[in-house]
Amino acid sequence: xxxVSQHPSWVICKSGxxxxxxxxxxxxxxxxxxxxxQFPKQSxxxxxxxxxxxxxxxxxxxxxxxxxxNHASLTLSTLTVTSAHPExxxxxxxxxxxxxxxxxxxxxxxxxxxxVL
Amino acid sequence: AQxxxxxxxxxxxxxxxxxxxxxxxxxxxxxxxxFWYKQPPSxxxxxxxxxxxxxxxxxxxxxxxxNFQKAAKSFSLKISDSQxxxxxxxxxxxxxxxxxxxxxxxxxxxQVTL
Numbered sequence: 001x002x003x004v005s006q007h008p009s010w011v012i013c014k015s016g017x018x019x020x021x022x023x024x025x026x027x028x029x030x031x032x033x034x035x036x037x038q039f040p041k042q043s044x045x046x047x048x049x050x051x052x053x054x055x056x057x058x059x060x061x062x063x064x065x066x067x068x069x070n071h072a073s074l075t076l077s078t079l080t081v082t083s084a085h086p087e088x089x090x091x092x093x094x095x096x097x098x099x100x101x102x103x104x105x106x107x108x109x110x111x112x113x114x115x116v117l
Numbered sequence: 118a119q120x121x122x123x124x125x126x127x128x129x130x131x132x133x134x135x136x137x138x139x140x141x142x143x144x145x146x147x148x149x150x151x152f153w154y155k156q157p158p159s160x161x162x163x164x165x166x167x168x169x170x171x172x173x174x175x176x177x178x179x180x181x182x183x184n185f186q187k188a189a190k191s192f193s194l195k196i197s198d199s200q201x202x203x204x205x206x207x208x209x210x211x212x213x214x215x216x217x218x219x220x221x222x223x224x225x226x227x228q229v230t231l
Contacts (some may be wrong), residue, residue, distance in 0.1 A: 034219075042223070042224075043221045043222065051220060091160060095219075097205060105164070105167075
């Protein structure tokens with residue numbers, strides 16, 4: 001149980017285009033999902049917290065107009081990188097919190113590698 | 118703000134030996150959780166072990182155990198009988214209900230040699 005999927009697993013796009021990444025909790029309902037960014041050989045940096053049915057909460061320094069987050073259902077959150085540029089190339093990881101597991105343990109997706117040419 | 122420090126960027130251990138990864142954290146909270154996550158080359162984050170701050174007993178999961186020193190704000194991970202499959206990045210993480218988010222350390226890359 002507690003499986004989180006991400007799609008796509010990798011994507012290459014041209015500069016200026018938009019890319020959507022999906023995060024799904026497959027066997028539990030997730031009222032809260034988290035989006036992280038990870039640069040090579042670095043730690044995970046939280047970008048935003050996504051709550052079902054409400055606006056996402058962005059971390060300081062993260063452009064909300066650049067990284068659009070939608071959490072329309074209890075099992076799906078999406079991250080759209082708008083007008084992508086090469087500096088947006090990174091590994092994006094989502095996690096979902098299962099409130100039925102005590103304090104709400106987070107389960108991580110397998111990540112999406114984005115390359116912007 | 119909470120911070121998590123992992124002072125060992127890289128560690129190496131021989132197969133079947135024991136290794137300890139260090140982690141310290143800074144917080145003013147009294148109720149929180151601490152985690153060790155493993156990130157293998159596949160980059161899938163895997164929960165290794167979890168410790169609730171209110172529990173004095175150190176958590177143990179098979180070959181993995183922690184040394185939780187609350188007063189010293191220290192949370193080290195001991196891996197016994199190391200296996201080749203243990204080679205990965207290990208991240209220490211902190212969670213409190215106040216912030217409702219995980220704060221990760223910078224990670225320690227563990228190599229396991231024959």
